[in-house]
Amino acid sequence: MTDSQGILTVDDILSTVSLDVSLLAGRDGLAREVLWAHSCELPDPARWLGPHELLMTVGLCVPLDADEQVAFIRSLDDGGLAGLIVGDHEETAPPLTDAMLAEADERGFPVLLAAPHTPYAVVARHVAAANTSSQTLMVLKLSKLYHLAANADDDDVDRLAGDLATLLGVGIRIEEPTTGVTVIDAGIPGGGRENDAARSYPLRGAHPASLIITEHPREELDSFLLVHLMKVLEVAVGRILHAAERRRESSEQAMRSLLSGVTPRSLDILLAPHHASDGYQVAAFSSAEADRVARTAALRGLPVVVGAGSTGHLVLVPIEAVPEIRALAETGDVRFGVSSTFTSYADVRVAADEAAKTLAGAHLSDRSWVEFEGARISVLTRSRREAEEIVAGVLGGLLEESASATNLRETLFAYLRHDRSWQVTAHELGIHRQTLSYRLKRIEEVTGLSTSKSADLSALWVAYQAWESLRG
Secondary structure (H helix, E strand, O other): OOOOOOOEEEEHHHOOOOEEEEEEHHHEEEEEOOOOOOOOOOOOHHOOOOEEEEEEEEEOOOOHHHHHHHHHHHHHOOOOOOOOEEEEOOOOOOOOOEEEEEEEHHHOOOOOOOOOOOHHHHHHHHHHOOHHHHHHHHHHHHHHHHHHHOOOOOOOHHHHHHHHHHHHEEEEEEOOOOOOOOOEOOOOOOOOOOOOOEEEEEEEEOOOOOEEEEEOOOOOOOOOHHHHHHHHHHHHHHHHHHEEEEHHHHHHHHHHHHHEEEEOHHHHHOOOOOOHHOOOEEEEOOHHHHHHHHHHHHHOOOOOEEEEEEOOOOEEOOOOOHHHHHHHHHHHOOEEOOOEEEEHHHHHHHHHHHHHHHHHHHHHOOOEEEEEOOOOOOOOOHHHHHHHHHHHHHHHHHHHHHHHHHHHHHHHHHHHOOOOOOHHHHHOOOOOOHHHHHHHHHHHHHHHOOOOOOHHHHHHHHHHHHHHHHOO
């Protein structure tokens, strides 16, 4: 006998005398719906069966250990199965422990014992016959599912997901596993409930992703429909992830061009609707985070350019898009060193240099978004030769290859880089303040310039920037 809607329950199977099955545990779950009955002897049968399906076994898939039997019941219940039928076969079925049956009772997960002479094929046919009307309804849903997929707009995957969620009565969310970025999010029709359950399934298309299905209790998606839903979504999500990958590659190429002094045509598409004249900043970050940042930016369609720099990775950000990248820094545990604002793409290399220097000093800050401070001075407006002349004319004897000159030169650069902070400079160099004082006096003697006069400091700073640009 079935309920008023024609859905077979575990109690119906238990009440069918001809099947000769008895209840061992899980009486509170006898009202569970049974849409299919399937025999399986493979390890982890919950992997092969789905919601509202009844597992039939002669006992080969049942673990021997009591703790493992408890975990076995948990996995079946968590998988949404209707219940378990174990054949009364001593030669194949291990003893069912009290711990296993107690777990089934606590969860309301029915465990039935089938008589040795009960054919599982008869149980399966009984379930199929009882659910003929529901199976027909399922086939109609499947037909509608593929109709929606066939007529969906390739550029409107969100709408397709929403239509599928409405058809199947579940919530559909898809995440990109590397970044955790939500690619698609269609909520459960009618809104969620406090006791809704979420299950995760891998999408194994050309671009792997994770499918999270949200279901109301006792309204779980049938595994038959789930398999087809996953196939449809693999194709749809594959288009999104493929497009994101192409955007990422285009972004990397654009950054290479910008750092080479060439403004690529793709820039208008990548940064639309923003223009250089609106202002932009360049942010430097660790190459260890390059994949995550680039993928996240591409998946979200952010108007930025991400690519490798000379010492790390860079992202060019229009001023209006800065809050989105800054949010990534604050929520994604990524530290950025950020340049000042520029209004010409011809200055990207200068901005990248500022950003890299800011990132280098950012370890002294507990902030994830550290912006460049101070006036920007360019020594590369004319030629490399001019930079060489500035370095030679200002640093003089500090350019010698001796250990003494090298120590003095590195001390000067650290002192300038840290805005003449004695404490920070000494800490970076690992020397005592007295040693720093001695070295600064020697620098003044060698260069003939004072480390306290503004005019001399300006010359030393420009020389330092020229030195860095020549090395870069």
